Amino acid sequence: MLGALNLGACRPKPATPKAEISPSAAEAIFENPPTGSMASLPPAKAALRVNSARAMQYVREVVAIGPRPIGSAGHRKLEAYLRSHLHSDQLEEDGFTAATPVGALPARNFIAKFPGKKEGIIVVAGHYDTIYSLNNYVGANDSGSSTGLLLELASALRGKPREGESVWLVWLDAEEAVRQWTATDSLYGSRHLAEKWQHEGTTKKIKAFLLADMVGDADLNIDRDQNSTPWLLDTVREAATRLGYQSHFFARTITIEDDHLPFARAGVAVADLIDFDYGYNNVFWHTPQDTLDKLSPKSLEIVGNVLLETIHLLDGR
Ligand SMILES: [Zn+2]
Secondary structure, three states: OEEEEOHHHOOOOOOOOOOOOOOOHHHHHHHOOOOOOHHHOOOOOOOOOOOHHHHHHHHHHHHHOOOOOOOOHHHHHHHHHHHHHHOOOOOEEEEEEEEEOOEEEEEEEEEEEEOEEEEEEEEEEEEOOOOOOOOOOOOHHHHHHHHHHHHHHHHHHOOOOEEEEEEEEEEEOOOOOOOOOOOOOOOHHHHHHHHHHHHHOOHHHEEEEEEEEOOOEOOOOEEEEOOOOHHHHHHHHHHHHHOOOHHHEEEEEEEEEOOOHHHHHOOOOEEEEEOOOOOHHHOOOOOOOOOHHHEOHHHHHHHHHHHHHHHHHHHOO
16 A cells, blocks of 8 residues: 655654453353354354454464465465355455556455345455565565454354344455556555446445554554544544554554545545554565564454454444
């Protein structure tokens, strides 16, 4: 993605240590669901919670594949990996050809669907490709963190009856520029899917589009993005505050170009949860230093649980 600092709105980062939260009773219940058929489980009345160790394991396995740019062997391996985990989740594959400055490249969005009882759709998305041409780049945070966290969200949602809207998890492809970030050399997957969903009449059913990007940094500071929808950011803040995680959210305001933009242009309420301060002055971003040792399972847990709590709040509105 492309970010621009808004220095006028920029405030110093909080120096306080990370908030700790003890597991709630609901977490204990949903981490250890009663045995028996899923159909006999009571509907989830409290927000679900992620398993941070399992989330980190997904990220580790994704990163172990190596570089995953579009058109690469690593990308094909990751596609197979996603399929193997999501085959029971009403998986839809949205394959298309990206017209890039280096020619036509195959690309593919993955959509896993968790149906709810209410009309409407809540989307949680993240991109899964890595930058196009950089040797030794494994992209632990960009985009291993969002790829793995979405797999953990699928694990948390799977087999649980939903009282609220349907939740669709979307692994977007080809977010990264192939040569240099421009309006036409970037966001290939999200531009394609937003257009397809507009054509199919899906965009008007979407209550909220939540995007996660670069969410694994051990020093987690989610920025407040000015291209996101204010009321949805307020809902995210409310969710973070309910969980005691508010010190990780919105201390700094910046403007981010990311996969939420094509959906925002289609009239969808969007929120990009991104920590665009990865190492001092974002020094690890798009470098071979974007490695697993910079990440923390706690950060995946914070963002994952805030996303699930946000969905829970949206369910009631
Ligand atoms: Zn990137």
